[in-house]
Structures are given as structure tokens and as C-alpha cells.
Amino acid sequence: MKKLGTYMKRYGFLYLLGFAAMLISIALDMMAPQITRRIIDDVIVGGQMELLMRLLFGLLGIGIGRAVFQYIKEFTYDYIGVSVGYHMRRDLFRHLQTMSMDFFDRHNTGELMTRTKEDVDKVWAAVGFVGILAVEALTHTILVLVCMFRLNPYLTLVPLALLPLIGFCAVRMENGLGKVYDQISEETAELNTVAQECIAGVRTVKAFAREDYEISKFSRHNRLFYDLNMEQAKLLARYQPLITFLGKVMLLAVVIIGGLMVISGRMTIGALGAFSEYANNVIWPMEILGWLSNDIASAFASWRKIKKVAQQTPQITDPAAAAQNASSSETSDPTWSAQKDGAAAIRPGDIVAGELIFEHVGFSLDGHEILRDINITLKPGQTLGIMGMTGTGKTTIVNLIQRFYDVTEGRILLDGTDIRELPLAKLRASSSVVMQEVFLFSDSVTENVKTGCREKMNQQTVEWACRQAGASRFISRLGNQYETVIGERGVGLSGGQKQRISIARALAKQAPILILDDATSALDMETEKIIQKNLKEMKHSTKIIIGHRISAVRSADEIIVLENNTIAERGTHAELMAQKGRYYRTWCVQYGEEAGADNLPKTVSPLDAALPPETVSPPETASPPKTALSPETVSPPEAAVSAPGNSVLRREEELPCP
């Protein structure tokens, strides 16, 4: 994010234009009482009737001129404010997108939403119409005093004596309001968070009958919000009437003292009329001073908060070398050609083999050790299964591969390069993850599946991916099939349906590395197995499958079992079964009863018997060839879709309909 001045600088000309319009409008304001004076003194008292029409036209001209220049001023400053707000909000949002996971661990959603919406709104108001109104009020007051002084220097002492008093009240009020506004801004964020969490988690709230608890939690924050606003109202109520009262006292004093001067012949009645008009004109800036200071104090508080967020730097950044590589590789390096906009899409010509190596990887977060001495070698096309009790660090391994966090010990190599040296966009484009927690956008099925590579993906690839994920059958039953808009986070779909779409999304991206983090937990075992077979046929993808069910990992080339922050067991399914350790015990718990713990299968689980006969999908044609990663060239061919008796389709037909 830039400095506030930088945002304003680009509108320098418009600021000047608006300022000029404001000055002309004030000047016209200053002229009106002079005409009033002449109408009284020259026309009414002096009897120069021939002047009347000219003076009246003068008043009319002033009125029209004021309206025109006020319009120019207001439009200009509104335009500046809205434009500054637009750029500031865009930059803040972009900045948020660059932040690493640790930042989002520390800040809640409501807080960040308040920063990007309410706080930016307050700042743009201050640099726009509120700011110019403050300048106008000040300029107006000074010019009115000058005009008063020229009319009658002695009588000008009256407003001069009362103005400091009014200013003092305004400053006191501003100080108080500034503090309250800081608190109101904090509490707005809290209130947003509570409401957002409760609405987003409405199912959990209802399932656990937490409505009363949530209502009382919301009411607590709402009450605090109310109290702070009342405090603000009390401050306004204490000072605002005093300011207004002092303004009226000033007017009364001008009329009384000026009247005495007229009686004593030291002032004309026309001059008193003009002076009273000026005195009237000096009151409104005082009256809105409280409101202005209120808004400006609140804008300062908001800007401080925006700055606090904007000054935070992402922990995970592209190293300078990688960034350089990113810009030069467009023409020179065919291995890592980075996109300037950072879009995570692999383009034709990009070659990522997908070899992944963990060398003595350790990871700690806030002093808490999560992973220790993890060593993995995964050749292109191989599959790694990861098992382990909950909280043993399985998802953390995925987070490290994607550089959501950086390793604290050892290193991770992708195709022989430390991932910290690779451009982030390319690193993330090279892997495709089905997250444990399914998140779908409130958009059509097609757009959700296209998430990984929006511009380049054709409908054929989308439908192929859905078939591979066992999702096409239920999609065809949706109202608008692939164009059906699914609700926020996939509302309207079952857990298994959401999971299938998220698997399709990952497959459609066709990245060299495919990671499934407990991705089939909501599927029935038969569907899970069929999806696994489809995955197995993607022989050129390196796959990491995390699961709690043996069935999810058993066919992997290597399975690791995590325990006590490190790898406790490793090997193939058969080797691990033979070791009779934790993996074996898990197998016993899951299948032992059916298979008979003593009669352990060598490589086949009882599940296999229930599966449809192995059929061959068209991986050679349907999945990407080893190096070509463009969806256009590698997406499943029409043949795979339309060929009669196509194995993918047949398996899909066999899926139990959800």
C-alpha cells in the first residue's frame, strides 16, 4: 500500500479545480452582504431607485454563480474521494492476497472485512467532501472576519472574542471523539466477526442448539457497541449545544452593540445589516465543526488501522533470484516461465517433472514442534500415502509443499530445486490440492471446477474431470447441470457431492503433483475405490494421498505413518503389514474382523472382492502426457468421452447415485 499522499497526488489538478471553485463560491458569498448594504443604504435610505434593478440582478447572479461553483466543487471532491477509495481498497485487497498463512492465523475475517470496507469508506470521505468542507469552513471563517473588519473593526471584536471559546469546545470534543472512535472501530470489527461466524456456521449453531449462546454473545458485543455510540452521542450532546449557544450569543451581541453604534451614528444601518449577515455566515462553520472533527478524527483512526495491516509484510515471499527468474524466464527459461500477474496456471512449454524430495525437514510454529526429520523421495509418477493419528502433521506436509509455511529445518526440493528458490506462482501451479476442508465458491459448477486454470480450461476438460471424480452423474441431475449455481460454500450439495467437485477441480488443473488431503472421507468406499483407480491411471502425476482409511493409501508406492512429529513407519502396504506395527493395527481395526486378524491378506483387502472388475480407463489419452501440461493438449480426448463402452463412463455408470 502506498502513502495517503501518494493516492491524493494523482488528483492534484482536480484538487486545485475544486479548491478554485470553492474559493469563487466563497467570494460570491462575501459579496452578497455588500449588495444588501447598498440596497439598504443607497436604495431604501438614499432613495437611488435606479440602482435597485442592478443590485437585484447582482444578487441573482451571485445566487446562480454560487450554485454552479458549489456543484463543481462538490462533484470534484466526491469524484476524488470515490477514486481514492477505489484505489486504496484495491491495493489493500491485493496486499491481503499477498499475505502468508500466519497473517490469516492472527487476523479474523470480520476484522479484515472492516478494514477493507468501513475504514476505507471513512478515509475516502475525509480526503473528499468532508476534507474540503473543513477547508471551506476555515477559509469561509477567515474571509468573513476580514469582511467584518473592513465594515467595522470594533464590532469585529465580538466574534473574535467568542471564536476561541467555540474553537476550544470543538478541540475538547474532537479529543474525546477520537478515543471513542478508535474503540468503535475495534468493536465494529468484533461485531462483524461474531455475526459472520454465526451466519457462516449456522448449521453447527443449530445442531448444537447454540442459538441462545450466540444471541447472548452477539448481544454482549452489540451492547458494547451501543455503549460506545452512546458515549459518542453524550460527547456530542455536551459540546454541540454549547457551540450553537455561543454562536447565537455572538449574533445577539452584534445586533445590540451594532444597533447602539447605528443610533450613535458610528455605523450605517446598511453596514449593520451586512455585518449581521456576515455574523450569520460565521455561525455555520462553527456548528458543523463538531461533525467535521468527528468525521476527521474517525478517518484518522481508520487510516491508522489500515496502515497497521498494510505495513505487515508476508513471511513467505519469492526470493529475489526467483523473481528475477520469473521475469526473464518468459523468453529464456523453458522450465519455469512465470506469469507477471502471478496467475497460477501452467502454460504450454512449462515442464515440471514432479520429483519431490524432503531432506531432513523439520517444522515448528510459535516454538511448538510439528514435524521433525522428515525424509521423503517421490519420483515423478509415484504415489505416497500418508497416515497417522489426527494432529500428527499430515496436512502440515501439504502446507509446506505449497509454501503456506516455510520449513524451519532441512529443505524440500521440487525437480532438484529448493522450493524457496522457485517463483511462488509456479510452485503452486505445479501442484493441485484437494483440501481436507472443502471450500466451494458461490458460482456455477463449471466455474468451481475451472478455479485452478480459469481462462484456459475448456468445457470438455471440466466434464472429463467431473467424470473422473465421479461427479458427472449427480451434476447431470442438477437443474442447470454444469451451469447450476451452487450456494455459498456449496450449500445445497451433500458432503460427498462437494468432495467430488473439489476432486474434479483438482484433477481439472492437471498439475504434475496431485495431493489429496483426506479427500475421500465423505465418499462411500465403493466410490472412493473407483476414484482411486481413476487416479492410479494418471501415471504421470506424482500423487500424495493422505487418509485415515487404509483403503485410501494401500496401493501407494510408499506409505509413511506419522507419529510423535516424525515418520514412525514406512514401506509398501505389504511391508507395513508384515512389520505388524501401527499400520498393521490400524488395518486390524478397520478390516481385521472381516478378514480375520490371524488370516491376514498378503496384499489384498476384503474390499477388493466387492469392487467391479478392473477396467482400463484411457490414461494415455485422457491424462496429460508426461511433459505437456496445457489443458488444450492434454485434456481428455473426445474419444475417451464418446467411445462406446468407455471404461471411465462405465465406471461412472456403476457409481451408486448419491
Ligand SMILES: Nc1ncnc2c1ncn2[C@@H]1O[C@H](COP(=O)(O)OP(=O)(O)OP(=O)(O)O)[C@@H](O)[C@H]1O
Ligand atoms: N496454524 C496453526 N497454528 C498453530 N498450530 C497449528 C496450525 N496448524 C496446525 N497446527 C498444529 O500442528 C499440528 C499438526 O496439524 P495438522 O493439521 O498437520 O494435523 P493432521 O495430521 O493433518 O490432522 P488431521 O488428521 O486431524 O487432519 C497440530 O497439533 C495442530 O494443532
